[in-house]
Amino acid sequence: VMARQSKTPTIADVATAAGVSISTVSRxxxxxxxxxxxxxxxxxxxxxxxxxxxxxxARALVSGRSQTIGLLVSDITNPFYPxxxxxxxxxxxxxxxxxxxxxxxxxxxETKELLSRLIAHGIDGIVHASVGVDEELxxxxxxxxxxxxxxxxxxxxxxxxxxVADNELGARRLAQHMVQLGHRRLGFIGGPAFAANxxxxxxxxxxVMSDSGLDSDLVAEAGFDIESGRQVARQWLIGPNxxxxxxxxxxxxxxxxxxxxxxxxxRIPADVAMAGFDDIQLASSTLIGLTxxxxxxxxxxxxxxxxxxxxxxxxxxDEPIQEILLPTLRIRRSTESTEVVRLTETSGx
Amino acid sequence: VMARQSKTPTIADVATAAGVSISTVSRxxxxxxxxxxxxxxxxxxxxxxxxxxxxxxARALVSGRSQTIGLLVSDITNPFYPxxxxxxxxxxxxxxxxxxxxxxxxxxxETKELLSRLIAHGIDGIVHASVGVDEELxxxxxxxxxxxxxxxxxxxxxxxxxxVADNELGARRLAQHMVQLGHRRLGFIGGPAFAANxxxxxxxxxxVMSDSGLDSDLVAEAGFDIESGRQVARQWLIGPNxxxxxxxxxxxxxxxxxxxxxxxxxRIPADVAMAGFDDIQLASSTLIGLTxxxxxxxxxxxxxxxxxxxxxxxxxxDEPIQEILLPTLRIRRSTESTEVVRLTETSGx
DNA sequence: GTGAAAGCGCTAACAG
DNA sequence: CTGTTAGCGCTTTCAC
Numbered sequence: 001v002m003a004r005q006s007k008t009p010t011i012a013d014v015a016t017a018a019g020v021s022i023s024t025v026s027r028x029x030x031x032x033x034x035x036x037x038x039x040x041x042x043x044x045x046x047x048x049x050x051x052x053x054x055x056x057x058a059r060a061l062v063s064g065r066s067q068t069i070g071l072l073v074s075d076i077t078n079p080f081y082p083x084x085x086x087x088x089x090x091x092x093x094x095x096x097x098x099x100x101x102x103x104x105x106x107x108x109x110e111t112k113e114l115l116s117r118l119i120a121h122g123i124d125g126i127v128h129a130s131v132g133v134d135e136e137l138x139x140x141x142x143x144x145x146x147x148x149x150x151x152x153x154x155x156x157x158x159x160x161x162x163x164v165a166d167n168e169l170g171a172r173r174l175a176q177h178m179v180q181l182g183h184r185r186l187g188f189i190g191g192p193a194f195a196a197n198x199x200x201x202x203x204x205x206x207x208v209m210s211d212s213g214l215d216s217d218l219v220a221e222a223g224f225d226i227e228s229g230r231q232v233a234r235q236w237l238i239g240p241n242x243x244x245x246x247x248x249x250x251x252x253x254x255x256x257x258x259x260x261x262x263x264x265x266x267r268i269p270a271d272v273a274m275a276g277f278d279d280i281q282l283a284s285s286t287l288i289g290l291t292x293x294x295x296x297x298x299x300x301x302x303x304x305x306x307x308x309x310x311x312x313x314x315x316x317x318d319e320p321i322q323e324i325l326l327p328t329l330r331i332r333r334s335t336e337s338t339e340v341v342r343l344t345e346t347s348g349x
Numbered sequence: 350v351m352a353r354q355s356k357t358p359t360i361a362d363v364a365t366a367a368g369v370s371i372s373t374v375s376r377x378x379x380x381x382x383x384x385x386x387x388x389x390x391x392x393x394x395x396x397x398x399x400x401x402x403x404x405x406x407a408r409a410l411v412s413g414r415s416q417t418i419g420l421l422v423s424d425i426t427n428p429f430y431p432x433x434x435x436x437x438x439x440x441x442x443x444x445x446x447x448x449x450x451x452x453x454x455x456x457x458x459e460t461k462e463l464l465s466r467l468i469a470h471g472i473d474g475i476v477h478a479s480v481g482v483d484e485e486l487x488x489x490x491x492x493x494x495x496x497x498x499x500x501x502x503x504x505x506x507x508x509x510x511x512x513v514a515d516n517e518l519g520a521r522r523l524a525q526h527m528v529q530l531g532h533r534r535l536g537f538i539g540g541p542a543f544a545a546n547x548x549x550x551x552x553x554x555x556x557v558m559s560d561s562g563l564d565s566d567l568v569a570e571a572g573f574d575i576e577s578g579r580q581v582a583r584q585w586l587i588g589p590n591x592x593x594x595x596x597x598x599x600x601x602x603x604x605x606x607x608x609x610x611x612x613x614x615x616r617i618p619a620d621v622a623m624a625g626f627d628d629i630q631l632a633s634s635t636l637i638g639l640t641x642x643x644x645x646x647x648x649x650x651x652x653x654x655x656x657x658x659x660x661x662x663x664x665x666x667d668e669p670i671q672e673i674l675l676p677t678l679r680i681r682r683s684t685e686s687t688e689v690v691r692l693t694e695t696s697g698x
Numbered sequence: 699g700t701g702a703a704a705g706c707g708c709t710a711a712c713a714g
Numbered sequence: 715c716t717g718t719t720a721g722c723g724c725t726t727t728c729a730c
Contacts, residue, residue, distance in 0.1 A: 008468075008494050010723055021701045026725065034699055051492060057415060057471040058723035060406045062706045068449075068470075076435050077630070082425040086452060098470060100417075100449055103435060119357075121417075121447060122406040143400060145357050226634065259635040281426070285575065286608040287637065359707055370717045375709065383715055407707035410722045 009050040018046040029054050060122055069308060070118040070126045071101040072111065078224060078252060079280040080297065084129055084152070087301030095309055097124070106132035106194070115141045125308045127151060127301075131195040135160075147311035149321070151304040153197040161311060163304045163323045165295035167197050167277075170327035171204030171247070174275050174293055177329060178245040179212050183273060187218035187243035189232045189253050195224070198249045201277060205247060218243055222253065229256025237264050237272065244272055245335070251276035251283050251292055258290070258334070274334040289333030296325055358399040367395040378403050409471055418657060419467040419475045420450040421460065427573060427601060428629040429646065433478055433501070436650030444658055446473070455481035455543070464490045474657045476500060476650075480544040484509075496660035498670070500653040502546040510660060512653045512672045514644035516546050516626075519676035520553030520596070523624050523642055526678060527594040528561050532622060536567035536592035538581045538602050544573070547598045550626060554596060567592055571602065578605025586613050586621065593621055594684070600625035600632050600641055607639070607683070623683040638682030645674055 011029075015022045020043060027035050028043040035043075046052075060066040071088050073081040089099045100118065104111045111134040118126065125147040128138060135155050142148055150162040178186055188205045191198030202219065209216035218236065222228035229248050236242055237260060248254030254276030258268060266272050276283065279294035307321045360378075364371045369392060376384050377392040384392075395401075409415040420437050422430040438448050449467065453460045460483040467475065474496040477487060484504050491497055499511040527535055537554045540547030551568065558565035567585065571577035578597050585591055586609060597603030603625030607617060615621050625632065628643035656670045 012723075022724080023701060023726085024699085027700085030725085036699060039699080053465060053469040055410075055471060055723055056469045057406055057409045058706090059725075060706090061404075061410050061708090061723080062725050064706075066406060076425075076431040077428075079426075079428065079431075082428075082431050085450075086425050089450075089452060098449055098466060100447055101434075101438075103438060116402060117447060120402045120405045122404060226630075255634065255636060263635055281575075282631065285604065286612055287604060361707075371708080372710090372718080373716060376716085379709085385715060388715080404707055407722090408709075410707080410724090411709045413722075 009052045011052070011054065014043065014046050014050060014052050017050060018043045065124050066122040067096055068098045068100060068121065068123050069305070070114075070121075070123045071099050072104050072114065072126065072128045072130045073101060074104055074106045074130045074132070074224070076101070076103055078250075079282065080250065080252075080278045081129070083280070083297045084301045087298040088127055088129075088305055091302045091305035095305075097305075097309075104130040104132060104134070106130060106192070108132055108134045108137060112137055112141070119146065125149070125312050127304045127308055129153075129304075131191075131197055133194040147308055147316070149304050149308045149311065151300055153195065154200065154324075155196070159320050161307055161321045163300055163307055163325070164197070165300065165325045165327045167200035167295075167327075168204035168207075170277060170293035170295070170329075171201035172208050173327070173329045174247050174277070174291075175205045175208035177291070177331065177335065178247065178273060178275065179208060179214070181245075181273065181335060183243075183245040184214060185218070185241070185243045185245070186214065186216075187220070187233075187236050187246045188216070189220050189222055189229055189246060189248045189257060191222065191224050191249040191253070193221055198224075201249055222249075224250055224252060226252050226256035226259070229253035230260045231256070233257035233260035234264070237261060237266060242272070245269075246272060246274050248274070248276045251278045251280045251290060254290060254292075254334075255282075255288070258288075269333070269335050279328075279330055284330070284332065291332045291335040292330050294328045294330055296328070300325060358401045360401070360403065363392065363395050363399060363401050366399060367392045414473050415471040416445055417447045417449060417470065417472050418654070419463075419470075419472045420448050421453050421463065421475065421477045421479045422450060423453055423455045423479045423481070423573070425450070425452055427599075428631065429599065429601075429627045430478070432629070432646045433650045436647040437476055437478075437654055440651045440654035444654070446654075446658075453479040453481060453483070455479060455541070457481055457483045457486060461486055461490070468495065474498070474661050476653045476657055478502075478653075480540075480546055482543040496657055496665070498653050498657045498660065500649055502544065503549065503673075504545070508669050510656055510670045512649055512656055512674070513546070514649065514674045514676045516549035516644075516676075517553035517556075519626060519642035519644070519678075520550035521557050522676070522678045523596050523626070523640075524554050524557035526640070526680065526684065527596065527622060527624065528557060528563070530594075530622065530684060532592075532594040533563060534567070534590070534592045534594070535563065535565075536569070536582075536585050536595045537565070538569050538571055538578055538595060538597045538606060540571065540573050540598040540602070542570055547573075550598055571598075573599055573601060575601050575605035575608070578602035579609045580605075582606035582609035583613070586610060586615060591621070594618075595621060595623050597623070597625045600627045600629045600639060603639060603641075603683075604631075604637070607637075618682070618684050628677075628679055633679070633681065640681045640684040641679050643677045643679055645677070649674060 015025045102114045129152040131153040154164045190202045220232040275291040277293045279292040283290040283292045364374045451463045478501040480502040503513045539551045555565045569581040624640040626642045628641040632639040632641045
C-alpha cells in the first residue's frame, strides 16, 4: 500500500482517517440528519485537520448539476458589462452558483465556440447579455436542454425568457428631453444594425422626431465604442447644418461624440447638447456630467439570475418569463441650461 | 427499457447509435490515431446528428484536471480589471482553458470563501490579481497543491510566482516628471495601507521627494476609488499651502482628485497638475487627457496566464517564476505645459 | 445510525 | 484497429 501525502484528500481518505464509512462522511458533509453527534464530531475533526474540500466535479457528475452558470457579454471592457457582471456574480454566489464569463465580441463564430465550451463544461444555465445576431444559434445549440435568459437585449422569439430595459421608452425620454429644451435638429448615433437594443433605441428616437414634426435624417450606424462616436460626431459637427443635440446609443459612444465636440472647439451644451444611454459610473462624474438613461444595471443582473434560477427549478415554468424594467432619465450638465424645463415624470431617482 | 429522449447524449448513446464501443467513440473524439477512416466517419456522423458534447465534468474527474483557472480581482468595476480579465481570458482560451472570475472586494473573508469554492470546483490554477492582505491565506489554502501566480501586486514571499509591473519605478517616473516641470509641493493620494502595490508606488514617490530635497508630508491613505480621491484632494486644495501637483495611486483616484479641483474652480494643470497610474482607456481620452503610467495590462494578463501554464506542466519548475514588467510614462494634458521638459527615456510607447 | 454497492460519463491500460 | 475492464470522487438506494 502506497502512502501518498500532499495529494488533495478525498472523501475516502477522510473516512479512513475518521474510522467510518464513506457514506457517513458524505452525510456529515451534506448536513444530513441521520448522524450521531459523536460520529459527526470525529468526522468534522478529520475534515478540518486534512483540509478536505468535497469535489464539486464528482458531485456534478453524479448529480448532473455543476452549480455553474455561464455569462455571455459582448466586451467586458465596455463599462456597462462589469457592472452587470458584478451583480450577476453576486446574486449567483448568494445561491451557491459560480459564474463563467465569456466575451463574445458580438461575433456569431465566437459565440458558437463559447457555447460549445460552456455546454461541455456542464453549466446549468446561461445569462446571455451579449447583443450579436446569434439568437437562433444560441437557442439551437441549447436545444431546450439548458435554461437560458436573455438580458440587455430583447430577443425576437416570443417564447424566450428575458429581463431587459425598455430601450424604446428610454430613448424616447431622451429625445423628448432634448426637444423640450428647444432643440430642433437632433442627431442619433446608433449602434450596429445587428444589435436589437440599439434598434429599439433608434425607434424611440424616431418616434419622438416624427411626433414633433422633426426630421430624423441625422442617424448613423456605428459601433458601441468611443471611437465610433467620435468619428460620426466629427463629421456632423464640422459639416453644414450641424445638429444642436446628439444622442448616442450608449454612454461610450456619446463620450466619443463629446471628444469630437471639444476637439473642434464646441462647448457642451451651449453649442451642442449630448446625451447617452446606460448611465455608467463615469456619466455622473463632475468631469463629465453626462445626461443619460439608467437601465438599472444592478437590478437587471440580479433579476436575470433570479429568473434563471426559477427556470432551473423542477418543474420548469411552462410560461416564458419576460420582464421589462423601466429606465430612468438622469439629467446632467451635458444637456442642462438655464432654460431647461424639467419633465416631472423624469425627476424621480 | 425506458427510451429517454431530449436528454443530452452521452458517449454511450453515441456508441450505441454508431454501433461501436465506447472506447472507439472516445478515440474519435480525442482525435486519437488508431481509428479506421470508415469507423471514424460513422462515429462523427452520429456525434453530429445527436449533438453530442463530451462532458468535461467526467473528463475532469478521470483526468484530475478541469481545464479551468480561477481569476481573483478586487473589483471588476474598477476599469483596470476588465482589461486584465480580458487578456487573461483570451490567453486562457487560446490554450483551451476556461476562466472563473471572482471579486474579492479585497476582503480576506471573501477571499477565503471564494478560494474554498474554487478549490472545490477543481480549478487547475489561480491568477491572483486582487490586492488584499490575503497572501498567507491564499498560500495556505492552496497548500502547494494548486499552481498560483500573483499579478498586479507583488507578494511578500520570495518563493511565490508573480508577474507584476515595477510600481516603484513607475511612481518615480511620475514624481520626477512633476519635479522637472517645476513643481515643489506635491501630494500623493495613496491607496489603502494593506495594498502592496500602493505601498510600492508610495515608496517611489517618497524616494524622488527626498532625492529632490522636497517634503513628502502630503501623503494620504485612501481607497482605490473615485470618491476617495475626490475627498482627499478637496481637503488639500481648499486648505492653506495647497499642492501644485497631485499624484494618485491609480487613475480612478486621480479622476476623483480632478473632480475636486474642477468643483473648487481650479484649472488643470495651470493651478494644479494631476497624474495617475494604470493608464486606463479613459485616461487617453481627449475629455480627460490624464498623464499616467501604463503597466501594460494586456501583456501582464497574458504573461500571468503563460506563467501559470508553465507552473501546471509536469514537471513543475523548481524555481519560482518572477517577472517584473517595465512601466511606461504617458504624458498628457493634465501635466503638460509649455515649459515641460520631456524625459527622453519616457517618450517610448 | 451506519455501511456496502451501484453508477454518474469518461479515460486509460490491456487484451485481442 | 477495436472492445473490455477498471476506476476518477462522489451520491444514493438498500440492507443491516
